[in-house]
Amino acid sequence: MLSQIVRPMVRTQIRLLASCQATRSTLIGTIAQWLGFLGVRAQVTQLNAGSDQKISISLTVDQPEGCDKQDWQQIVSNLNQETVDTNPEEHSQPQLTPQQQSKLQRLLAYLIQAAEPEVRISWEVWSRQLQALGLEEPMLLGVRSALKVPQSLEQLLEGLDPDIAAIALPKAVSIALLDRRVNASEDKALTALLQLMKPRNEG
Incomplete structure (x- = not known):
């Protein structure tokens, strides 16, 4: 299902990126496209290649498709009110009954x-x-x-x-x-x- 559809597509896009002359602008568009498959509207605001073979990316994310408007507003409101978490792992797992x-x-x-x-x-x-x-x-x-x-x-x-x-x-x-x-x-x-x-x- 997922592997049969998504992975071959990503591999093809990676090969295209490797041979592309405008790698930066193409990669920015490709990342936004990948997130678009999930219904997430995102814009890459910063992209840098590091010496450790990794790429650092900053994103601006809009309300995803299918997301309830009130839920999204509450998320943004919570983020605006929340102080910086010095130990985010403490809250990584949701509280379950x-x-x-x-x-x-x-x-x-x-x-x-x-x-x-x-x-x-x-x-x-x-x-x-x-x-x-x-x-x-x-x-x-x-x-x-x-x-x-x-x-x-x-x-x-x-x-x-x-x-x-x-x-x-x-x-x-x-x-x-x-x-x-x-x-x-x-x-x-x-x-x-x-x-x-x-x-x-x-x-």
Whole structure:
């Protein structure tokens, strides 16, 4: 799904950038286009190439398509009122109720089971990969416990809060793309999470 559509397109654009004479202006336009695929309207205000083979970019981001106007105004208002956070990692994880956390843990367990349906799951390997996605120890322990029993996607989706679907989707995409392909079970789960988010986004 995502890998079959987005990655070949990005690879083609990277090759074009490498042979382009106006690399800076073309890259600025390309970055805005990439974000546009996500419904994000952005303008690159600064772009510099460093000596460490990395590119530093500054962006100005407008209200994304499909974003509720009141939600966006509240985000901007919160940012204007918020002091500079000296330790942003403390607030990187959303606050979840025990029920929401359990549902998210079981969803991630299902994605892992769907990724390797015929293979005995190696928790040592998966724990490192989940840590790289920003999951903290309590969440990891819950996922490990949920992996001990088969998870049902239908039961997990029943009554699932759109906010939890929004939290789960980027992690689900990352898990699905770890092997650079999306199988039928993973595609079904990603599509279902996206559908659950639509009523909120379109409201």
